[in-house]
Amino acid sequence: MSEIAAPTGLLDRAIRRITSVWREMASGVGREDDDSIEGQMRACLAGRGGEVSARNRAAKLAETYLRLDTEGRHQFLRTLASFDADQDAVETALAELQAANDATQRAHAQMRLRRALEPRRIRLLTQFTTIPDGIKFLVDLRATVLDMMANDPELVALDADLRGLLANWFDVGFLELRRIDWSSPATLLEKLVGYEAVHEIRSWRDLKNRLDSDRRCYAFFHPRMPDEPLIFVEVALVEGIVGNVQRLLDEKAPLQDPHTADTAIFYSISNCHRGLSGISFGNFLIKRVVGLLSDEFRNLKTFATLSPVPGFRRWLDARMAEGLPGFFSEDEAAAIRAAAPGEHPTPEAALAAILAERGWYRNANLVRAVEAPMLRLCARYLLQESRGKRALDPVAHFHLTNGARLERINILGDRSEKGARESATVMVNYLYDPAKIEEYHEAYVGEGRRHASSAVRRLLRS
């Protein structure tokens, strides 16, 4: 997703768009300026020649960046990161604060201190906003920072600043919700194909099926990136909760009349830009879409997701390796060992062997043997395993934070190769009950309590 990987054509186009503006704006930029990157940045901050000139310099700086290779960009970002707060100004303001005698003086001193503490790179980054595609430039820049930050702590503060700026500009209040359907521009549909992160779109036929009359697709857009979806959700209008994603993706399935549907299944939510990670739209998107669908289809009673359990298989494998004494009933243990290929000393080892078998989920005998313990294991994974105060599974954490409850666990919910590898074919439904959202959110965020249907809770007890 980062610009580095952008095909040359795109990159050239971006540079051309940026530089054309730079040229079109009257004025000779920095004829005598220091042309090093640090010199350019200094000139941007100095702001000679008025606002317009300053922004022209920002355009030139963006162009410089886009022309660099990976190593060059890394250096660029480090230089950028080095434009920290002006330490002299900070010292002065701190001294002033200590010398303050009354509330008013103190208030003023604090305001000045706050300003002094603002890293100068923030002013620099802000200057990119007026160049065309400037916002997109910053989003892509952050994607690169995130990539490089893993091995370079010097970039952490730069990331925090970028995130703060982007969070401000991408405030949900500025976003526009648009429906996407088969009459949307092909350019946009093509992007959906690229951005879909949950269930790969295999063809235009597959895509058309997902945009048919019994489906809905909505995305958030930002006015400064009008052709770029930020996040999108795919919804199927069906009768009753669906536990199997292949059923939804089946292009030959008959069309449902959406006006008789009683259930909306949110079966895919994809964030489109790594550069916006940590800035959350999903919660709002789901709730806005629930509102829109309720208005359009009066028969809808149930709003639920069909979600993967991406960490389940790894967690399961680890549990099987270390053993789970007392977890399996005797009957279960016998059945699993009987069904497993080869001889295994423990039911844990037998279960692991079954899951290691290629295509085990197409063998009814194997499925029968593992189904009951796997449902229990998944309930435990989702409701009892934690990472700090959060649910260990990231998807569960997202929906629980939004105020949903865990409604159903479905074995064989996703029989794709990826589904087997990550989730051991399990998919789950999270239910959004408008009347409970606030209460459940509060319970999870406040006390860490995770709500679930009685059926799921029963799995834990057995």
Place this chain on the structure above:
Amino acid sequence: MSEIAAPTGLLDRAIRRITSVWREMASGVGREDDDSIEGQMRACLAGRGGEVSARNRAAKLAETYLRLDTEGRHQFLRTLASFDADQDAVETALAELQAANDATQRAHAQMRLRRALEPRRIRLLTQFTTIPDGIKFLVDLRATVLDMMANDPELVALDADLRGLLANWFDVGFLELRRIDWSSPATLLEKLVGYEAVHEIRSWRDLKNRLDSDRRCYAFFHPRMPDEPLIFVEVALVEGIVGNVQRLLDEKAPLQDPHTADTAIFYSISNCHRGLSGISFGNFLIKRVVGLLSDEFRNLKTFATLSPVPGFRRWLDARMAEGLPGFFSEDEAAAIRAAAPGEHPTPEAALAAILAERGWYRNANLVRAVEAPMLRLCARYLLQESRGKRALDPVAHFHLTNGARLERINILGDRSEKGARESATVMVNYLYDPAKIEEYHEAYVGEGRRHASSAVRRLLRS
């Protein structure tokens, strides 16, 4: 312009729009919450129930505000202003900063201190962005703060915060330039009539003349206030620089073929929202429009304003009252005293008497007597009088900052009652020469040097 003055109908509509959203978003807001204004604000900051609920509370808070009378709003704003930085957090962060041992620790401590110093009211204000018309709400709120702040210093910091937020959201990069013409919606045209601040639009006929084929009108808009112009400029395409605004406003004047015009006269620039004062768009607007016009009309060579000199008359009266020994030549002094009604001991007194005469500018004798000294006086006023480092005249300061030069001074440039009262009928042309803008800007901002044409400079010397 402030909401207080809004006709009841508008207010009701605003409340209805805000509350409908508030209701539509699922969830019971603050059933047990403290319903006082301060209680509501506290609840907003506490953020129970997730982001959606928090924003619902903001909507309710906005509704509460809109229902208040002037005094109620004043109290509301004072309460809001009292949500300052959390002093405990500030103290802690300061201590941490002092304890920092190395650069990394220090950097982290500074980041935390900066966050601690952020007044809590900023988070509160930000929550208004997602309610419909929330941005307009904040713009209007600031207009009220500005009004009340004159007599209440407690609101100064609140104004600074609002200005900071608005400056961020109304960054020129987010604005959209649109042309306005006679095929624009009547709702929008009606707003132009209301917002025109320089030369009042007297009728739809007058407006139509200003939008004719030899005119251009451009405005900046913000995506979150799509029906509200923020600033607009009116341009006439003519042959040669025009020094008289009545000529431009004459509805019966023959149409100029815009493709043969060699000069674009910017004869009116109006800011539309007091709540955005101090956030400058004018500079960008002029330069964008110069660019657009250059592209459309290849014959255009000259871009100049026709501008009022709003402080000239007051300054002139003061100078005449205190006397300007040696300023008038003997011939001038004699001519002025001869032309003035009554007997006057000094040419200064005689000049003052002439200008005090109602409609003096319709009397050719009087005009002839005062013309030469008045042009000199105006050149002096514009080029030599200062307020701090700025030109005393605010319009001159604006255009000089933008990099324009003072090109021509025109007596009888504006014969309207307002023109006589404020500018003694003088209008001036500021010239925007794309090749010089940067240099002139730098000269004025850096060294306080004001550029002018040789003709105007000669006035100073004589």
Place this chain on the structure above:
Amino acid sequence: MSEIAAPTGLLDRAIRRITSVWREMASGVGREDDDSIEGQMRACLAGRGGEVSARNRAAKLAETYLRLDTEGRHQFLRTLASFDADQDAVETALAELQAANDATQRAHAQMRLRRALEPRRIRLLTQFTTIPDGIKFLVDLRATVLDMMANDPELVALDADLRGLLANWFDVGFLELRRIDWSSPATLLEKLVGYEAVHEIRSWRDLKNRLDSDRRCYAFFHPRMPDEPLIFVEVALVEGIVGNVQRLLDEKAPLQDPHTADTAIFYSISNCHRGLSGISFGNFLIKRVVGLLSDEFRNLKTFATLSPVPGFRRWLDARMAEGLPGFFSEDEAAAIRAAAPGEHPTPEAALAAILAERGWYRNANLVRAVEAPMLRLCARYLLQESRGKRALDPVAHFHLTNGARLERINILGDRSEKGARESATVMVNYLYDPAKIEEYHEAYVGEGRRHASSAVRRLLRS
């Protein structure tokens, strides 16, 4: 409305648009052609150089026409009218028809005869369709034909052909219904002001009142004349049937909440183009608008017009002059004679004298004296007077043909100068009852029966 009267500016613009296309289409038109008007027309019909060239010739012909003065245009139209059917071809086809031996031969011969009978000017007129504004050109041409035809029977057949072509192109199926409101382009609103034929729009303020939230305005447009309304209707949403138009036009009247309104009053319908007279849209417009309003406002129960009675006063004066023995009761006769200014031998003369009094309708005494007999007279005028098989009053004929019934007669319904002069201040309501429209239409068109409410019918009997 005819092009002759068009201000030079408009005319020039039309010529410029037409000729620019003519030039842009490659090819040398008729270098060797006869340049006389008849020669140009011949060349158009000959069609040398392919379709594109032929249409270029049509553009040149249109330009020739637009440059002519009134007399020149008259000659042009006469020349055009002379391009009748080819008489040789007609004779040949007639002979062929007579020689036909069987049904198939006869069918073919009839088809050929029909083609031979088609006047050649029809092919010529059709060629104008591809030039820009060509349709508008033909509509305006017909307006001129209609004007000139009154004194020149040679143009009658040309008018019939034009009407046939226009009826074809302006088939209701091709029209687009659009709502017009205060956010419509000022260019369009300005046209409404010009085209409003029933109750003059006095100012933009008046117009804005008619487009307020308790009003609706709809117009038909044609895709080839996208900026030109063809016909428009103004509707007020009110409680109960309104009998007085000044009440509707009162700009200071309080706003009605349209969602609580139970009645839609169609108080003005204006055709915009004389060149389309005889091609009826009004019937469809009313019924489409009834449908739209029913969908939007569920509380609406009653759809009625508030209509003038434009021939009433003239008819009334004639009746009074010839006398109406036995019409007035004794009490009525006495009251009228007592109220009338001066002495009068008969109640008829006294009534005429009252109506001749300037502003009689502002004098409560006079109104009281005439009210009852005038209501009876108006009922008689509308329901019993005929012109051939049609109602004498043209507005009554229009609504009765559409299937409406006469619901109410209101004295003092229109106190404007025009209302008094034409309708003796009377306005009436025609009621559109969707369940009865077909039946009433059939009764009127088939048997000449005019439906009316029982209240109105009672007036006839008394």
Place this chain on the structure above:
Amino acid sequence: MSEIAAPTGLLDRAIRRITSVWREMASGVGREDDDSIEGQMRACLAGRGGEVSARNRAAKLAETYLRLDTEGRHQFLRTLASFDADQDAVETALAELQAANDATQRAHAQMRLRRALEPRRIRLLTQFTTIPDGIKFLVDLRATVLDMMANDPELVALDADLRGLLANWFDVGFLELRRIDWSSPATLLEKLVGYEAVHEIRSWRDLKNRLDSDRRCYAFFHPRMPDEPLIFVEVALVEGIVGNVQRLLDEKAPLQDPHTADTAIFYSISNCHRGLSGISFGNFLIKRVVGLLSDEFRNLKTFATLSPVPGFRRWLDARMAEGLPGFFSEDEAAAIRAAAPGEHPTPEAALAAILAERGWYRNANLVRAVEAPMLRLCARYLLQESRGKRALDPVAHFHLTNGARLERINILGDRSEKGARESATVMVNYLYDPAKIEEYHEAYVGEGRRHASSAVRRLLRS
């Protein structure tokens, strides 16, 4: 393409759209009407209940038709065709014409006769225009008439009437030219794939290549069928005339900068609706697009097609079978016989054998042997073979009529299976020279003269 073949879903949708309007329009249609198809048609013509009711009946009639199977539709169309001119009225009008005494009487009588001769089915067909999709309904109806007419001469006159009506409504003046590109709605792009008749679009990737920045695609649309292209053309912007279509369809070919291109190649023109056959848009489309491209790309000098020669192979096979004594030079004859598989008595037989060889065009030896004679044969086929006064090849006839000249003949121009089968791999370029279009058109249409480049003419002489 005909409605009969329409998938049930589409048909149902069409019926639903039509009937919903039928229901929404107030009024009870034909409660007592004869429900047979002929009865319904009679009722439509009788027009009881006013225009709105009449059109409701048309909607019901359309619904009746759409629900019929193939045989039922055939009967329906025969019934419709039987609504001929009213013979009594024709007789009366003929008698009146014979009795006419002077020019005026004769003119009136002719007008009445013309009206009497108009088949009543025309009025019936016209009534379909106001139902939604009514125009599309008639276009599809005509497609069916054309299919059935081949075996049923009773439908010929109905086809002529339909064609006349459609020609009127689809007059080029009413059409809208739109550019289609990759940001067009997917629904529209999907239609292109279906309608492309010259070079099949194999995938979305192929389509995207055809809409890339060095390509242009334009289509005509009608306001009443806004989502349906009527005809579209695909253009490649290249350097120099291209003789090979695979080069243009190669998705991996590098992008040409369109601003440096000197040649526009029109490589595919497809009509989209069989129901509009005989109503020509292609000529106008090409000329409008030539105009648009000239404006956008100043470097374009040459406008040429790359066209198939669809009848060439069949004609060639027939010539080879009957022998062409003296056509081949001795060297050619020897080379062909040497290259051909097997022994052949004549060069004609040998050439036929080569072309019968599967994939002969991939064998350089074979190509070398046949190239020269085949170019000569193709020149002869295109320039000398006739069908009546027209060029035998339909594509040649189309472009020659438009005023193009035959510029170049390219062997191996289309190596697809279809290209080999129909055109023996030959493709040709027709050149549109704006300065010559009219002259060439006139020469071809008037005298049957076919213009060609000197290179092609040389082929004929050798």
